[in-house]
Amino acid sequence: MDNNDLGSDIDKVLVTEDQIKARLVELAEEIDKDYAGKDLLIVGVLKGAVMVMADLARALHSHVTMDWMAVSSYGSGTQSSGVVRILKDLDADLTGRHVLVVEDIIDSGLTLSWLVSNLGSRGPASVEICTMLRKPEAAKVSIDVKYVGFDVPNEFVIGYGLDYAEKYRNVPFVATLAEHVYK
Ligand code: XMP
Numbered sequence: 001m002d003n004n005d006l007g008s009d010i011d012k013v014l015v016t017e018d019q020i021k022a023r024l025v026e027l028a029e030e031i032d033k034d035y036a037g038k039d040l041l042i043v044g045v046l047k048g049a050v051m052v053m054a055d056l057a058r059a060l061h062s063h064v065t066m067d068w069m070a071v072s073s074y075g076s077g078t079q080s081s082g083v084v085r086i087l088k089d090l091d092a093d094l095t096g097r098h099v100l101v102v103e104d105i106i107d108s109g110l111t112l113s114w115l116v117s118n119l120g121s122r123g124p125a126s127v128e129i130c131t132m133l134r135k136p137e138a139a140k141v142s143i144d145v146k147y148v149g150f151d152v153p154n155e156f157v158i159g160y161g162l163d164y165a166e167k168y169r170n171v172p173f174v175a176t177l178a179e180h181v182y183k
């Protein structure tokens with residue numbers, strides 16, 4: 001087998017490229033409406049949110065600024081530890097700002113609930129969440145998520161920014177991996 005061939009590593013496609021594009025247009029419309037007349041800062045959580053940030057930002061019609069944060073709650077495996085480290089903090093001062101955190105996926109919710117309270121302590125006017133994917137069955141804490149792209153089953157997924165051991169982020173759709181990949 002050619003080990004550079006992505007196709008043989010994919011099990012099921014859960015969300016197609018077209019579905020992602022169409023959903024982002026809908027979410028962007030809502031965000032444009034909800035933040036009309038407000039100064040919005042969108043915060044991407046590296047590295048997984050790179051794709052959704054890039055596509056969502058271009059689907060928006062309003063003026064936004066973009067900033068990035070990197071946190072770590074996973075090693076190279078597939079289980080959330082709940083212990084969050086800031087690897088890269090924001091450049092922006094959040095005082096009085098409307099902040100929209102943009103995530104690739106909410107799994108247990110542990111990372112994001114930590115992040116929202118961390119950002120909330122910096123004096124923003126508001127903090128809301130937009131996530132491309134959510135695993136409702138995996139939730140360990142309840143978080144208010146204002147914008148959700150798709151709910152997915154409680155399986156490890158890759159693609160559209162999401163990785164397995166840093167691979168597959170560039171896959172343009174969301175999928176589960178074939179069993180042979182994990183072995
Ligand atoms: P939690 O469990 O804290 O997840 O909500 C935090 C981060 O873990 C990553 N994550 C995944 N990455 N496939 C991935 O490639 C998955 O199924 C998955 N589940 C969680 C993701 O970066 C998320 O922000």
Ligand code: MG
Nearest residue numbers: 046047048104
């Ligand atoms: Mg992530």
